[in-house]
Amino acid sequence: MGLPCGTKNYTYAEDMAIMRTKTHWALLIALLVLLFTAPLYWGNYWLGVANLIGITAIAAIGLSILLGYCGQLSIGHAGFIAVGAYTAAILTNVLELPFLVGLICAGFMAGFIGLIFGIPSLRVKGFYLAIATIAAQFIIIWVINHMEITGGFIGIAVPYASIGGFVFDSEASQFYLIMVIVVMCTFFAKNLMRTRVGRAFVAIRDNDLAAEVMGINLFFYKLLAFFIGCFFAGIAGSLLAHWIGFMNTEQFSLMESILYIGMIIIGGLGTTLGPILGVIFIRLLQQGMMFVAPTIEAAIPALPAGFATGIAPMLFGLIIVLFLVLEPRGLAHRWILFKAAYRLWPFSY
């Protein structure tokens, strides 16, 4: 069902290929062309939304590696993004290092902090680990708030990203920067699943005791999953810092972390396309919510107070619930079904 009729794999490389047929290649190139020519016809606002989606997607891909592939439930992702954002902010603002240094250091810093808070994963699983990561989020935010160099409660400003002499000061230039990194991250994640490390992750997710029995070093691979997932979060944080321009810990609440989990689940666990679809869905839903209140107030001015205020989160919650009830395997599953239907229609029976 995954490949078109008549495609036969004769070599291992063919079997493991991400882009198996010429159609795959053609569609991918078309998508990339479409994506990278977007600034020509999208205004500032939509480019901004696309940038937000891109940044969120990078973090979500990291979380998907951690949660979808390795099965480690982590509800503290916003905290790790904050670590990355603040690292980049301090390095570029206070120490005045170049943007790329800030980016890589943000990734590593977030990765290391993730490593430390991932240590409980060696002893606990499932919801217990989730609570540990929630505690991690609160501790990280608390520490950031009480350090002087991070600007404490007030926050810290972040200059534009710049590589060499080129400053990314327009929405379009940031769009290219972010999309290039998104493509790289997706490529990395997809490839990770073909390697030994990826297979170890999946084995750990499915049954970690059996994996250990088979000789997979749980200690090493679980911590590696945390490192990689939080590295991506750090990169996303750095880009976020340069995109918004002012960092404040109030931007990284527990709700954000939980939203990331929601994105992964709605998108579909265990796939690489899933998180991207989930991110697009949730972010566009949020943008839609922005318009709900003004439209309602303008259309029906005599409504009881609180109607518009209450409707938006209610709709949001209702959509999440409906989604999970009707399609628990996420958007990625729907996409796979769609592809299969496309290939098999008209059904020969």
Add this chain to the structure above:
Amino acid sequence: MKGKRLLMVVGVLFLALTVAALPFMGACAPEPTPTPTPTPTPEPTPIPPAAQPLKYGMSICVTGVAAEKGSPMARGKLDAIEYINRELGGVNGHPIQAVWYDNGYDAAKAATIVKKLMDDGALFFTTNSSKMMSVSMEIANRAGFPGIASFSSPVCTNPPKHIYAQMPDYGDDWAAFAGYYMENIWKGTGKPKMAMHLLNNPTGYGSLDAATCLADELGIEIVATEEHTPTTISEMESMTRIKAANPDVLFISSTPAPTAVVIKNAYELGMYPGIVIGCAHASYTKALVDIAGAGIVEGVYGVFPTVNWGDDVPGMAKMEEYCKKLSLRYHGNMDYITSWAEALIGAEILRLALENCGYDVLAKGDATAWECVEKNGIQKLDYDVLGLHGPAKYTPGDNRLDKSVRVFVVKDGVITPVSDWIEAVRIPYENYPDKFPWAVAK
């Protein structure tokens, strides 16, 4: 199986409809303020929207955790704009078009909303929360898009760029209260001892930063600083420490609920009545009196930057009229006054910009229009806001428009004013670059 699914979907939809109908059913139960159905506004001459509108951009947190502030503020601004358009004929004949979006108190949404407002050709934007402004300000500053923060914090206006504060921030609150305390309440000799209890966010720490800068100058000794979360249910532990430091005055900069907890704990520990308690304006509302109990907060001081409902000022009559007509639910809400005043200030800015630049420049809604609005509108502002709060006037080097607050005290469960408008001096945060690196222009 299919039938079950259908049943479940129908059930959920039915539930949603029931819930959606609840407020109409709930309207049958008696409510705190009597709410008759608002009388339909008599239709005056309709203003054709295409008649050269001036776009007033707003980013409001109508939903989300801060909706209790955002909702009345949205109505305050929209009602005021309605009033200006209907009765004053807009600004010099041009109607004001309110372009607003709901940021849900979410940082990511706020960032995209500023860009949307810029794309929509708004001439400036306003926010009603310092958190939302702190997210939007860098984006706006980079593009030269002027913004006005109703509730501001020192980082929005220091160093002064394109963001202006409609009202004094929490640092100004502290400065005004401390000054009033030294002049009118402190009767002893030497330096009074002040303890501070702060919310763990810029609201609280804004006051601490001001105290760090000005306490010595004013002759106050800060003996204890404690912080609390917005959801705290007990501050006995920190209040015990404060009690041990034996302060003369306690300043609380927070929101109503935790302030109530702190004051109740002070009462239980026997500290109050005894010491003087002062509150910043974020918590000094009727909600504080309700939650803590009128008996406990009797005699608590506070500062507030706007007048009260029913005060005798020129702008009160129309505001009361429109509030009762369009948003009766929010009559008595202090944030409504703040936003109504903001819309008046916005209209005044547009009037000045229109007179100095002409409509053609403004109609473009791009960087040249924004520069005109800022240089010829905001920076030429000298407006009495019809008495609703202190005068809004721009002085170079200081991006705060209104710098005055009044000191109030709770008497018999009612918040009553005890002072006239006190202007808060500009706090020189940039003199302490290690403590306040954000204040130094780079």
Add this chain to the structure above:
Amino acid sequence: MAEFLQFTVTGITVGMVYALIGLSFALIWKSSGVANLALGGLVLIFSWFTYAMTVQAGLPYWIALPLVILFALAMGWLIERFALRPLIAQPILSLITVTLGIFYFLEGLAVFIWPWMVDALPPVFPPEPFHLGPAVVAQAYVWAAVISLLLFGLLTLYFRYHKMGIAMRATADDQFAVQACGIPVTRIFSTSWMFACVVAAIAGILISWIGGLHFGLVETGLKSFSVVILGGLDSFIGCIIAGPIIGLAENLGGGYLTPLVWGGLKDIIPFIIIIIVLFIKPYGLFGEVRIERI
């Protein structure tokens, strides 16, 4: 010394309030293994409903409270029936996310019906605190502690001796076996959700009496996470014991360490405790240790 006594008294009483919320969480975990992330939203809705009954409808407390209990029962049944029943066999992560969706929904509902969002319940206890030597404690706390213990006692007895309680424990142990015995598992889930909502309602009312009715009720639920982790996610006695421990750690630790370290240490202590507990005793003091086999 007076300080020490004050910190201790405050710690124990505040801890009992956390334990009360933790009981609700443990109840659902114990019977169905679902982490109820909607707990904060439930506490909020029930507190506001109490407000609607006592202030808006003007009923006296002795009529309003039973109505609130009925409403809680109804709400628990509704949530279980329409949001959780369809997901019975799905992975646990989907269930947790559904409770998250319910949380958003309840949050929106609370704002929808009561848009002014900050208010207070009519006070029941006089403001004068109890005096225990040099230490003081507000009356609302003492009552909260008493009610916590009462509920704990009732729940333990119920789970030990009542037929339904035993069935709930059996379901938590092995769902398939229970179904083979002919016990309707769906009814058990319903009952556990209904009870948990009642406990959440009582907790909400008590906290509203202490701190006012506002959105912070949602986050008080987070503090209870540290209580259930320390005590064991599925243990009631763990809740009751861990609650005061966390309260004491907060107040004593915060009280004495804050001047030495950083301000606001009290707020982060519960989370540090979580991390430490997960390192040392992952299943909590009284939780059931999961033994896994391949």
